[in-house]
Amino acid sequence: MDKVKVLERYLPPEAAPLIGRWIDYFKCEFKISRNRGTKFGDYRAPYDGKGHRISVNFDLNPYAFLVTTVHEFAHLHTWNEHKQKAKPHGSEWKANFKKMMQPFFEKDVFPPDIKQAITNYLNNPAASSCSDLTLFRSLRKYDPVKESVHTVEKLPIKSLFKLKDGRVFRKEEKLRKRYKCVEVSSRRVYLFSPVAEVELLEG
Missing domain, CATH: 2.30.30 (SH3 type barrels.)
Structure with a gap:
């Protein structure tokens, strides 16, 4: 099946073609993973003959899936530029995350509250890790309701x-x-x- 068609099941449909192009351009193995309670996604740098690998949890809502995917591709791009010299969520990663998020802002993919939370996160130097609770809460509002x-x-x-x-x-x-x-x-x-x-x- 066409990868864009598969990605449309998990992402906002207008975001799927660009993510499909990134997978090809960066020669990345992109895996839709089972739920991992401790993390939404994962990036692994080339190692032992394997190329770039990204995995994202299958059960995220489309906006959380997209933010997580861009987050991990920003790690990949930062690794290509700096190898191990850049901090995981340092200024180099943050600049790439901001740059790679821009096309989705231009397409108006995100609801206003998520867009604002991402913007605040990127403009706040103190938010140096991926555990920004304001962004996390704004993404979670779009999850299906789970009673228990x-x-x-x-x-x-x-x-x-x-x-x-x-x-x-x-x-x-x-x-x-x-x-x-x-x-x-x-x-x-x-x-x-x-x-x-x-x-x-x-x-």
């Missing part, structure tokens, strides 16, 4: 929640950017991202 899924930040303090692997935690106070949570069975303390998706247990 909540984010840690929305749960009441002392409430119990469960992960996909079955482990049960109790939410405690916020420490800087993350929430302290105690695993009920082991009493070990873990720090959770505010936007981690969990299942609330009714107490």
